[in-house]
Amino acid sequence: MRYKLGVDLGGTHIGAGLVDANGNLLKKLYVPTPENRDFDETVKAIIKAVERLLEEYGANISCCDSIGIGSPGVAEEETGKIVFSTNFQWYDQPLGERLKEHFNIHVHVGNDADVAGWAEYLMGAGKGSKSCVTITLGTGVGGGLVLNGRLFSGGMLGGAELGHVTLIAGGARCTCGKEGCAEAYCSASALIRQAEEGLLQGRKSVLKSGLEAKDVVDAARAGDEFASELFANYVENLAHLLSSIINLLAPEIIALGGGVSKAGDFLLEPLRKRVAELVLNKSLPHAKIVCAQMGNDAGIIGAALLEGTN
Missing domain, CATH: 3.30.420.40 (ATPase, nucleotide binding domain)
Incomplete structure (x- = not known):
């Protein structure tokens, strides 16, 4: 063999x-x-x-x-x-x-x-499709693009950096040094940072310092007001990123991986609804948004x- x-x-x-x-x-x-x-x-x-x-x-x-x-x-x-x-x-x-x-x-x-x-395109959530965008929502925001059956990283070196497209001009500083990158709003680290900042400002919540992204998701699911606000803002920012990808590339599948994606339908249901409101061509079918399947x-x-x- x-x-x-x-x-x-x-x-x-x-x-x-x-x-x-x-x-x-x-x-x-x-x-x-x-x-x-x-x-x-x-x-x-x-x-x-x-x-x-x-x-x-x-x-x-x-x-x-x-x-x-x-x-x-x-x-x-x-x-x-x-x-x-x-x-x-x-x-x-x-x-x-x-x-x-x-x-x-x-x-x-x-x-x-x-x-x-x-791997996600060949063996996971994108299997059988012609185009799949995989986005990892972890410490940062990573992107893997397969378009028309080919791995795409740009015509020159260093393309397909989805985490470093500008989401909010003049916004929060990203680890790359720029301001307003998608990574500064759509990563697990961003969710943690925003939670910690709110707690320092005296926001009332079941959340405690030293938290993880999962803690924010669990608290939001349980109805905590501050965590719910954080998570709603997170979904809004991610929806803007995904709708921009759909408007630009029109992939068949968008597969979400990384820690935040483990929220499952609690993330996917409001995200799909908001993306459907934001995409340009509302009369046309757009990307199926799912959780990645390949894991580690x-x-x-x-x-x-x-x-x-x-």
Whole structure:
């Protein structure tokens, strides 16, 4: 049997997985990302993770056709180079080349949000569609776009950054340094920040400092006035982002992943209603808004299946 290897490079952990020709994840494991995020140390950690994975499964590298890597930041597809990654403070690092030198097989490198979106399109909520936009509502807002069956990251490097489109001009400062980015309003971190700010201002609520996004959702579901206000504002901002995506791209599916998406229908029902009010062409069918299905495996599977994305 032939296999493909997928690696999901995260800030705290590196996930490695073995995938068959049909995209089924046969085995996975996780190792810590080096704390200093040094490039050479991280390459060594990836190599060790892949070698351990193969040993535990009882396979060897000669049985594998390729390795795919999903990395934060901007990757150059042709060379496998990480052009820059703010998460890791890497600039022009030859990740693909280093792994190809060691394993002597094809290596494909892509942005982590892109590869997760590719997995969702192939195996998850977007399966059977021609176009799917996957949006991760976590620490930040990540986007993976598949249009007409092709993974889309722009005609030049660094496109499809849905979290950094301007949602509110002159609005809250984003971690990227800009003001008013979607990430500053639609991430789990944004929901937490707004809750903490309100509590400092003396808003009455069952919420307490040190909360998580789930706490806001649970309190809103239980009828807490402040949490309900926060969540309604969150839905409003997310609806504006999604309606803009629909007006621009008209995808068949929008799949929401990340921590906030675990609210399920409590999020989806008001979101779908508000998006329907905001889209330009109200007489036409528009994107089906659903929860993503691939969960934490999306990065590994999408990376493994990167070959042939274009």
